[in-house]
Amino acid sequence: MSDNHSVIGRSVPRIDGPEKVSGAAKYTGDLKFPNMLYGKILTSPHAHARILSIDTSEAERLPGVKAVITHKDVPTLKYGLSPARWDESIFCSDKVRFVGDKVAAVACLDEDTCYKALKLIKVEYEVLPAALDFLHAMDEGQPQVHEEYARNINTEIHQEFGDVEKALAEAHHVRTDTFVGQRTYQSPIEPHSAISMWDGGKLTIYSSTQSPHYFQHYIAREFDMPMGDVRIIKPYLGGGFGGKLEPTGLEFAGAVLAKLTGRPVRTFYDRAEMFAHNRGRHAQYMEITTGVDKNGKILAAKANFLMDGGAYTSLGIASAYYAGALLPLTYEFDNYQFDMFRVYTNLPACGAQRGHGAPQPKYAFESHLDNVAADLGIDPMDIRIINARRPNTVTPNDFRVNSCKIKECLERVRVMSGWDEKKKNLPLGRGIGVATGSFVTGAGYPIYRTDLPHAAAFIKVCEDGTAATLYTGSVDIGQGSDTVLCQMAAEAMGYRYEQMKIVAADTEITPLDFGAYASRQTYMSGAAVKQAGEEVKRQVLEMASSMLGLPADDLECADGKIFSKSRDGKSLSFEEVARKHFVLRGPLLGRGSYTPPKLGGNFKGAAVGTSPAYSFGAQVGEVAIDEETGEISVVGIWDVHDCGKVINPRLLHGQVHGALYMGMGEAVWEEVLFDDKGRIKNAELANYRLLTAVDMPPITSEVVDSYEPSGPWGVKEVGEGATNPTLGMFSNAIFDAMGVRVNSLPLSYEKVWRALKEKREREEDEARRKPEARRAEAPLETDGAMPVYANPS
Numbered sequence: 001m002s003d004n005h006s007v008i009g010r011s012v013p014r015i016d017g018p019e020k021v022s023g024a025a026k027y028t029g030d031l032k033f034p035n036m037l038y039g040k041i042l043t044s045p046h047a048h049a050r051i052l053s054i055d056t057s058e059a060e061r062l063p064g065v066k067a068v069i070t071h072k073d074v075p076t077l078k079y080g081l082s083p084a085r086w087d088e089s090i091f092c093s094d095k096v097r098f099v100g101d102k103v104a105a106v107a108c109l110d111e112d113t114c115y116k117a118l119k120l121i122k123v124e125y126e127v128l129p130a131a132l133d134f135l136h137a138m139d140e141g142q143p144q145v146h147e148e149y150a151r152n153i154n155t156e157i158h159q160e161f162g163d164v165e166k167a168l169a170e171a172h173h174v175r176t177d178t179f180v181g182q183r184t185y186q187s188p189i190e191p192h193s194a195i196s197m198w199d200g201g202k203l204t205i206y207s208s209t210q211s212p213h214y215f216q217h218y219i220a221r222e223f224d225m226p227m228g229d230v231r232i233i234k235p236y237l238g239g240g241f242g243g244k245l246e247p248t249g250l251e252f253a254g255a256v257l258a259k260l261t262g263r264p265v266r267t268f269y270d271r272a273e274m275f276a277h278n279r280g281r282h283a284q285y286m287e288i289t290t291g292v293d294k295n296g297k298i299l300a301a302k303a304n305f306l307m308d309g310g311a312y313t314s315l316g317i318a319s320a321y322y323a324g325a326l327l328p329l330t331y332e333f334d335n336y337q338f339d340m341f342r343v344y345t346n347l348p349a350c351g352a353q354r355g356h357g358a359p360q361p362k363y364a365f366e367s368h369l370d371n372v373a374a375d376l377g378i379d380p381m382d383i384r385i386i387n388a389r390r391p392n393t394v395t396p397n398d399f400r401v402n403s404c405k406i407k408e409c410l411e412r413v414r415v416m417s418g419w420d421e422k423k424k425n426l427p428l429g430r431g432i433g434v435a436t437g438s439f440v441t442g443a444g445y446p447i448y449r450t451d452l453p454h455a456a457a458f459i460k461v462c463e464d465g466t467a468a469t470l471y472t473g474s475v476d477i478g479q480g481s482d483t484v485l486c487q488m489a490a491e492a493m494g495y496r497y498e499q500m501k502i503v504a505a506d507t508e509i510t511p512l513d514f515g516a517y518a519s520r521q522t523y524m525s526g527a528a529v530k531q532a533g534e535e536v537k538r539q540v541l542e543m544a545s546s547m548l549g550l551p552a553d554d555l556e557c558a559d560g561k562i563f564s565k566s567r568d569g570k571s572l573s574f575e576e577v578a579r580k581h582f583v584l585r586g587p588l589l590g591r592g593s594y595t596p597p598k599l600g601g602n603f604k605g606a607a608v609g610t611s612p613a614y615s616f617g618a619q620v621g622e623v624a625i626d627e628e629t630g631e632i633s634v635v636g637i638w639d640v641h642d643c644g645k646v647i648n649p650r651l652l653h654g655q656v657h658g659a660l661y662m663g664m665g666e667a668v669w670e671e672v673l674f675d676d677k678g679r680i681k682n683a684e685l686a687n688y689r690l691l692t693a694v695d696m697p698p699i700t701s702e703v704v705d706s707y708e709p710s711g712p713w714g715v716k717e718v719g720e721g722a723t724n725p726t727l728g729m730f731s732n733a734i735f736d737a738m739g740v741r742v743n744s745l746p747l748s749y750e751k752v753w754r755a756l757k758e759k760r761e762r763e764e765d766e767a768r769r770k771p772e773a774r775r776a777e778a779p780l781e782t783d784g785a786m787p788v789y790a791n792p793s
Contacts, residue, residue, distance in 0.1 A: 492533025663726025
């Protein structure tokens with residue numbers, strides 16, 4: 001494809017950079033309004049208990065308390081993010097279902113009074129047995145989290161494509177492995193916060209949300225209001241990663257408190273409350289069975305999963321489907337079976353953390369595939385290239401793949417990492433591993449059923465043409481979408497990026513956009529922006545045609561200049577043409593929208609995982625392991641991504657680094673831990689181990705030349721797809737280094753140390769049984785970090 005672009009494809013400065021680096025950017029928690037009150041929610045200290053009584057009288061008498069509310073004061077309509085399972089209430093009325101469940105709320109003059117008031121609310125509980133182990137939540141006799149869902153089954157999925165049993169029976173080799181993925185939490189730096197206020201019958205909420213539209217829809221539904229009477233404004237947002245996709249108790253309780261008091265109310269979570277609200281990564285038990293021919297070609301695969309959903313559904317049904325639906329994307333095989341149970345437990349609800357259910361199953365499948373390769377004596381890189389998906393193919397579950405360069409990604413990362421040399425010659429204690437990943441470029445269907453477009457935008461050019469403002473409901477959560485969309489707008493208009501402005505994520509001012517989730521905005525929001533920019537450009541060229549006396553099809557507009565394609569010297573500036581347009585025809589505006597085509601098959605759950613385009617990538621990691629302590633040092637990571645046309649290279653590689661950062665944390669360090677009462681043991685950043693900049697290894701990030709025919713300028717996603725290979729890549733590198741597999745996440749130093757210890761004990765036991773096979777090993781030299789061993793002659 002030709003690349004005669006003046007704005008896209010360049011690493012322009014972030015449009016929000018000056019405000020963020022100077023501290024001028026205001027987040028929800030920074031905002032203050034006259035007469036603003038502070039609101040806090042009282043939460044349950046028990047994982048499972050019946051509420052016998054709530055006495056708020058003492059709290060109401062405390063000076064500085066302006067309102068106290070319970071379930072009697074709020075709408076009783078159940079809510080959730082998945083219409084198939086609306087199972088959450090603003091406040092619990094009969095039972096609490098996890099430590100942190102919502103019971104009551106207060107509005108006070110200051111924060112200190114809020115905490116004092118919460119202590120004065122007297123709640124009498126009858127403590128009930130709790131279901132805390134998702135592996136046994138379906139067992140007979142287990143406590144029922146929701147009485148209407150037998151055996152605590154929240155979601156049950158059974159899908160089969162092709163003839164799996166026949167293919168396995170005919171396979172040269174069949175292997176089954178089991179893996180366990182842990183609970184993790186997104187841990188955005190900015191805590192959840194919301195400010196609610198009423199003006200007559202209209203509700204305005206400032207919120208740290210990833211989707212103002214979904215938020216507006218569900219708030220309006222809960223309070224039985226027209227959507228036009230609910231205004232959602234997203235200020236600057238300090239990270240989300242899926243955890244800020246849905247409305248929380250903060251917004252619902254804050255709206256009620258604001259209405260009762262007639263004053264703005266700021267509700268907020270502290271760090272421990274954020275962990276309890278959670279909506280992070282599900283714990284999963286994953287059994288994978290694969291049958292291959294003698295060359296390692298996959299003939300059939302079976303995935304049998306169990307997922308810990310916590311106390312409520314959140315976006316968990318989609319996460320459950322994604323866990324299996326995306327597994328056939330990277331590799332080609334015709335026979336596939338997926339079985340899943342998502343169960344309720346008396347723990348915080350899980351939802352859509354970066355990668356939306358897919359990273360842990362990908363870890364399991366990639367680890368399993370290395371085991372299969374070892375069984376057959378095939379290089380792990382080769383078995384992936386043999387099975388790599390080709391472009392213009394259809395997965396067994398009816399996902400149409402247009403562009404796909406996963407084979408090229410593997411071939412490139414093989415060379416970049418020095419795979420062939422290292423795989424043969426790395427010393428004991430050093431290992432190298434590879435894994436692949438893929439992800440949707442926007443969800444094919446919205447979260448709730450609607451025929452509205454998935455994205456819309458409009459552009460207004462200033463009267464004298466010296467500035468243009470993009471209006472979009474898209475959400476910049478730190479990934480740089482405001483910058484990318486302004487680049488796309490400028491390119492489509494033939495304008496200069498430096499003169500662009502943006503107004504985003506205010507439902508009163510900006511048009512509909514579903515927001516930041518499922519890696520959708522560059523493609524879907526970008527398609528709407530491109531259409532709006534092209535409408536502006538068309539009008540500019542029509543006006544320039546009359547001004548120059550030339551046909552419009554002889555004119556071009558680029559970088560703020562309109563010029564003749566056939567006559568040198570015939571040109572006008574964008575500004576003078578735009579001003580003339582305003583004088584003669586009124587405001588210069590462009591509009592655009594995007595709706596995906598019909599996607600997927602007709603079976604149950606066919607919609608989940610559908611996308612107009614899919615990204616692909618491959619990662620290689622090299623690690624060093626200290627056999628005495630199990631400590632893992634990351635020597636380097638190499639990543640190659642197939643993400644279509646790159647709009648802003650610097651932001652793209654920043655997304656890859658961020659994805660690797662999250663993947664590294666989940667692979668080795670992060671895990672939300674609970675005691676036997678269902679209380680979180682590490683709900684703060686001192687003991688929930690997040691990486692810092694000094695923990696990051698050298699990263700080499702590249703892209704293959706790719707073009708997605710369905711996307712604006714050929715774009716597709718990079719934000720979440722780069723997380724999917726990381727867990728499996730680390731697992732395989734550690735396996736290569738130590739020769740034994742750790743089958744549960746995180747791959748902690750302790751687990752690695754224990755696995756090495758058990759391996760040594762097995763080897764010593766075998767040597768004792770076979771003295772003639774015993775061979776002594778002695779240290780030869782060290783490379784400064786790890787001992788290198790060799791057998792003496």
